Amino acid sequence: MNKGINLPTEVSIKDKKQVEKGNVRRAAIFARSKVIEVQTETAECYYLLYYKNSLIYGAKLGKVVEGTFIHxxxxxxxxxxxPHPLLTALHPHGSITIPNKNKLFSQLQLHYSLQELAYITTTLDSFFEKDQLISIIDKVFFHFRRSGKFMKSYQILLLLNxxxxxxxxxxxxxxxxxxHSYRDFYQSDLPSILTKDPLFVERHCFHHRAQPEKRxxxxxxxxxxxxxVSLLLWLENADQQQSSDTITQYTDLALQFVTMEEWIYVLGQMKINPVRVLPDTKKVLEKMLQNGEHEKAALCLFHFIADLPSSYDPLLETIWDHSSCEFILSHLDEFVPFLQHLPHPESTRKEEEKIYQxxxxLLEEHGVLVVHEKLRSISKLFPHSQVIRKINEMIKLVExxxxxxxxxxxxxxxxxxDKAIDCFFWEMELQPQNPFPVRKISKMYQYKGLAKEAAAYQKIYDQLKRNQETG
Known part of the structure; x- marks a missing residue:
C-alpha cells in the first residue's frame, strides 16, 4: 500500500549511549514474534525483534541475510x-532502549519459561552466531532431559530441528x-497437540495458514x-467473500485500534465496499469533508466509485473541487471514474480552472508531449475544454x-x-532586429520577479523600437 493515509511513525532508538531517530517502514508478524523495520535519518535500518509485544533485541543490519528468522x-x-493505519498499533511509540547484548540471555531467563527461551533464541540469528544460539538451546534440552521431562525436552528438539x-x-x-511415544503423539491431530504444546501448534498453523483448516x-x-494479530490474520484474507456478520465482528475489533475513518480506508484497500457493509459510512465521509479531509475521503472511495449510489454525487463533487493538483495527478487513473460518476461532467468555468491548474x-515537470498524454483521459471527459485545446495546439507548434x-x-x-523565454530567444536570434520577441522576454522576466533582467531587455527593446522608427 504505497499511497494512503499518513500516520505518525516516528520512533527514537537508544542503542548503548547513542540515540537515533527514525520512521517505522513496516512490521512483520510471524506466530508470537514481530519484526519492526525502522529507517533512521541516515537511511540505515534498525530491526527490532519482539515476542508477545515485548522487545527482545534489536540492531542495525546492513542487509537481512537469507535464511534468518527476520528474512x-x-x-x-x-x-x-x-502508511497502513494499523501499523501505528503494531510499532512502539516514543523512545526504545535496546537491551544489553551481553546480558540478554540471563535477562530472558528471568521473564520467560525455558521453552519460550528456546523459541526466542531461534529468532535471534541475525544478531548472534548460530553456534552460540544452538549451544543455548542445547542447554535447555539437557536440563529438561536430566529432570526427566521428556515431553519438554522433545519440544526443544523440535525447535532445534x-x-x-x-x-x-x-x-x-x-x-x-x-x-518414540512423543514422535507418535506429534503425528496425531492438532487439537490434541494444542493441549500439550500450544507454541508448536501456533507456529505450525501460522506457517501453513494458507490451508483453510489450519487457518x-x-x-x-x-x-x-x-x-x-487476529484482526491482521483476517485482513490477510479479507478480500475473499465475507459475510456481513463477520465484517461487523471484525469492525468492532478494529475500532479498538483505529478510527472509523481509518477502518473505512482499510476495508477499501481490501476491496470490501464500506458503503455496503457499514451503515454509517456516508455520515463518516461527510464529517471528513466538513473537517477538510477531502483527500482522505477520496482514498476511502476510489475502489468503489462505479458502485456508489447517486446520493454520493455531491460528496464526489466536493472532493474533486477541493483536492490538490498534486493529489489528483498522483491518483489520476482513480479520478477518471470519479468524474465519470458525476451527472454532467461539462467543462464549466470551475472545471476549466481545475484542468488549467x-x-x-504537469508542465512544470514534463514536456508538452508528456502532458498531452497524461491529460488524455481528462480530455475525453471534457472534449470542449479550452485548456485541452491549447495543449493540443502546443503539440502542433512544438516541432x-x-x-x-x-x-x-x-x-x-x-x-x-522559462520555457516561454526559450521560445522567444529562438525567435530573437532568427530576427535580431525585431523588437517584439525582446519585449516578450522582458515581460517574462518581470513575471518571474527578476526586475534587473526585465529592465535590461526593456532597454534593448526600446533601442530596437527606435531603430525601427528611424530606419
Missing part, C-alpha cells in the same frame, strides 16, 4: 507497511527410543490471546521552428516563463 518473517509473515535441520546430533536424539484453528487460537502543474512566438505565448499563459 523469513519479512517474506512469509503477515506484512503491514507504512526447525532452526538447524542439518544438525546430525538433533536427528540422532529425535530418533532415540526414549522419544481456522489459528484464528481460534489468536482470538483468545491477541486480538490485533493540472496542466500548469515547428517558425511558430516559436506562438508557442511561447502558450507557455506564458500556463505560467511556464
Amino acid at each position: 523469513k518473517a519479512l517474506n512469509e509473515g503477515i506484512i503491514i507497511e507504512s 526447525d532452526f538447524s535441520p542439518s544438525l546430525k546430533s538433533v536427528q540422532e536424539r529425535m530418533g532415540s527410543r526414549e522419544f 481456522l484453528l489459528l484464528a481460534d487460537i489468536l482470538s483468545k490471546q491477541d486480538s490485533l 493540472l496542466a500548469v502543474r 515547428n521552428p517558425d511558430k516559436m512566438m506562438e508557442l511561447g505565448d502558450y507557455y506564458a499563459e500556463f505560467k511556464q516563463f
Whole structure:
C-alpha cells in the first residue's frame, strides 16, 4: 500500500549511549514474534525483534541475510507497511532502549519459561552466531532431559530441528527410543497437540495458514490471546467473500485500534465496499469533508466509485473541487471514474480552472508531449475544454521552428516563463532586429520577479523600437 493515509511513525532508538531517530517502514508478524523495520535519518535500518509485544533485541543490519528468522518473517509473515493505519498499533511509540547484548540471555531467563527461551533464541540469528544460539538451546534440552521431562525436552528438539535441520546430533536424539511415544503423539491431530504444546501448534498453523483448516484453528487460537494479530490474520484474507456478520465482528475489533475513518480506508484497500457493509459510512465521509479531509475521503472511495449510489454525487463533487493538483495527478487513473460518476461532467468555468491548474502543474515537470498524454483521459471527459485545446495546439507548434512566438505565448499563459523565454530567444536570434520577441522576454522576466533582467531587455527593446522608427 504505497499511497494512503499518513500516520505518525516516528520512533527514537537508544542503542548503548547513542540515540537515533527514525520512521517505522513496516512490521512483520510471524506466530508470537514481530519484526519492526525502522529507517533512521541516515537511511540505515534498525530491526527490532519482539515476542508477545515485548522487545527482545534489536540492531542495525546492513542487509537481512537469507535464511534468518527476520528474512523469513519479512517474506512469509503477515506484512503491514507504512502508511497502513494499523501499523501505528503494531510499532512502539516514543523512545526504545535496546537491551544489553551481553546480558540478554540471563535477562530472558528471568521473564520467560525455558521453552519460550528456546523459541526466542531461534529468532535471534541475525544478531548472534548460530553456534552460540544452538549451544543455548542445547542447554535447555539437557536440563529438561536430566529432570526427566521428556515431553519438554522433545519440544526443544523440535525447535532445534526447525532452526538447524542439518544438525546430525538433533536427528540422532529425535530418533532415540526414549522419544518414540512423543514422535507418535506429534503425528496425531492438532487439537490434541494444542493441549500439550500450544507454541508448536501456533507456529505450525501460522506457517501453513494458507490451508483453510489450519487457518481456522489459528484464528481460534489468536482470538483468545491477541486480538490485533487476529484482526491482521483476517485482513490477510479479507478480500475473499465475507459475510456481513463477520465484517461487523471484525469492525468492532478494529475500532479498538483505529478510527472509523481509518477502518473505512482499510476495508477499501481490501476491496470490501464500506458503503455496503457499514451503515454509517456516508455520515463518516461527510464529517471528513466538513473537517477538510477531502483527500482522505477520496482514498476511502476510489475502489468503489462505479458502485456508489447517486446520493454520493455531491460528496464526489466536493472532493474533486477541493483536492490538490498534486493529489489528483498522483491518483489520476482513480479520478477518471470519479468524474465519470458525476451527472454532467461539462467543462464549466470551475472545471476549466481545475484542468488549467493540472496542466500548469504537469508542465512544470514534463514536456508538452508528456502532458498531452497524461491529460488524455481528462480530455475525453471534457472534449470542449479550452485548456485541452491549447495543449493540443502546443503539440502542433512544438516541432515547428517558425511558430516559436506562438508557442511561447502558450507557455506564458500556463505560467511556464522559462520555457516561454526559450521560445522567444529562438525567435530573437532568427530576427535580431525585431523588437517584439525582446519585449516578450522582458515581460517574462518581470513575471518571474527578476526586475534587473526585465529592465535590461526593456532597454534593448526600446533601442530596437527606435531603430525601427528611424530606419
